[in-house]
Amino acid sequence: MIVKNIAFIGAGNMAGAIIKGLIEGGYPASAIRATTRSDTSAAKAAAALNIEVGTDNVQAARWAEVIVLAVKPQMLKDTCQQLTSALDQQLVISVAAGIDTQALSQWLGEALAIVRSMPNTPSQVGAGASGLFANAKAKAGDRAFAQQIAEATGLCIWVEDEALMHAVTAVSGSGPAYYFLFMEAMIEAGTSLGLSPESARALTLQTALGAAQLAGKVDVPVDELKRRVMSPGGTTERAIHAFEQGGLRPLIQQAMSDCAARSQALAKELVQPTEETR
Ligand SMILES: NC(=O)C1=CN([C@@H]2O[C@H](COP(=O)(O)OP(=O)(O)OC[C@H]3O[C@@H](n4cnc5c(N)ncnc54)[C@H](OP(=O)(O)O)[C@@H]3O)[C@@H](O)[C@H]2O)C=CC1
Numbered sequence: 675m676i677v678k679n680i681a682f683i684g685a686g687n688m689a690g691a692i693i694k695g696l697i698e699g700g701y702p703a704s705a706i707r708a709t710t711r712s713d714t715s716a717a718k719a720a721a722a723l724n725i726e727v728g729t730d731n732v733q734a735a736r737w738a739e740v741i742v743l744a745v746k747p748q749m750l751k752d753t754c755q756q757l758t759s760a761l762d763q764q765l766v767i768s769v770a771a772g773i774d775t776q777a778l779s780q781w782l783g784e785a786l787a788i789v790r791s792m793p794n795t796p797s798q799v800g801a802g803a804s805g806l807f808a809n810a811k812a813k814a815g816d817r818a819f820a821q822q823i824a825e826a827t828g829l830c831i832w833v834e835d836e837a838l839m840h841a842v843t844a845v846s847g848s849g850p851a852y853y854f855l856f857m858e859a860m861i862e863a864g865t866s867l868g869l870s871p872e873s874a875r876a877l878t879l880q881t882a883l884g885a886a887q888l889a890g891k892v893d894v895p896v897d898e899l900k901r902r903v904m905s906p907g908g909t910t911e912r913a914i915h916a917f918e919q920g921g922l923r924p925l926i927q928q929a930m931s932d933c934a935a936r937s938q939a940l941a942k943e944l945v946q947p948t949e950e951t952r
């Protein structure tokens with residue numbers, strides 16, 4: 675494992691999940707620092723993550739060899755502009771939705787090696803899925819280090835066309851929330867059918883885990899795995915029929931298109947066109 679000093683600018687849900695996953699995977703906590711906006715949130719994050727957390731972005735960035743931008747996209751421009759005085763060849767990794775490497779370079783004020791990563795919160799338990807894109811300034815070593823962070827917390831794929839990061843966001847960045855919604859609805863339905871909420875929750879979660887593990891471990895397409903649960907004239911067939919009749923499939927298509935479109939719109943809202951791009 676290559677160890678470099680990593681400064682996370684922002685220590686919220688996503689940074690916290692990556693930091694926990696990294697430390698759980700054996701990355702030294704002393705090589706990770708983070709920042710937040712207030713002393714109160716810094717103290718809270720430090721206690722939760724067992725790392726040094728402060729409020730001085732410039733100081734953290736000067737200490738770092740790798741800077742991970744993990745603030746909300748709406749905060750990113752100001753945060754980047756604040757960091758310019760601390761930049762000295764560090765690799766910058768941004769996990770922000772929507773904002774492309776061109777905008778980041780413009781805001782950081784330098785032609786830097788930048789990797790965009792779209793991770794997800796299961797990174798916290800080593801089961802993350804990240805999509806990565808590197809700009810032309812990123813060297814093989816930069817790509818390898820970004821990949822090491824992503825792989826320390828789960829699996830990762832590279833995309834060579836940055837526009838595909840919107841699709842990655844729709845599939846895996848936002849994806850955990852879709853499954854949590856489905857679990858929430860299954861727990862409610864199981865409870866309404868008479869199970870205790872605890873039993874409905876335990877059975878729902880284990881079923882989600884089991885289905886994902888089975889699909890990942892056997893070399894069988896998911897539609898065939900689905901068919902193997904559906905005995906003709908049996909119970910599952912009724913449930914799947916209800917989902918299909920109710921339009922679940924086009925609804926998922928719609929939801930994920932909306933998600934990708936929001937990622938594109940974020941970029942348009944937050945990035946002013948420059949003379950060259952106008
Ligand atoms: N949540 C998710 O599942 C995913 C999120 N992302 C991306 O990750 C990024 C962060 O999202 P998320 O973690 O959910 O957001 P949170 O609101 O949970 O965390 C944001 C963090 O940024 C800090 N922050 C805000 N402004 C500054 C600043 N100027 N300097 C230093 N720290 C600052 C906040 O500190 P304070 O508490 O003091 O305000 C907080 O710690 C977003 O860009 C999002 O698109 C990507 C993939 C998945």
Ligand SMILES: O=C(O)[C@@H]1CCC=N1
Nearest residue numbers: 770771843847848849
């Ligand atoms: O909802 C969001 O905007 C972020 C990006 C992907 C997951 N959460």
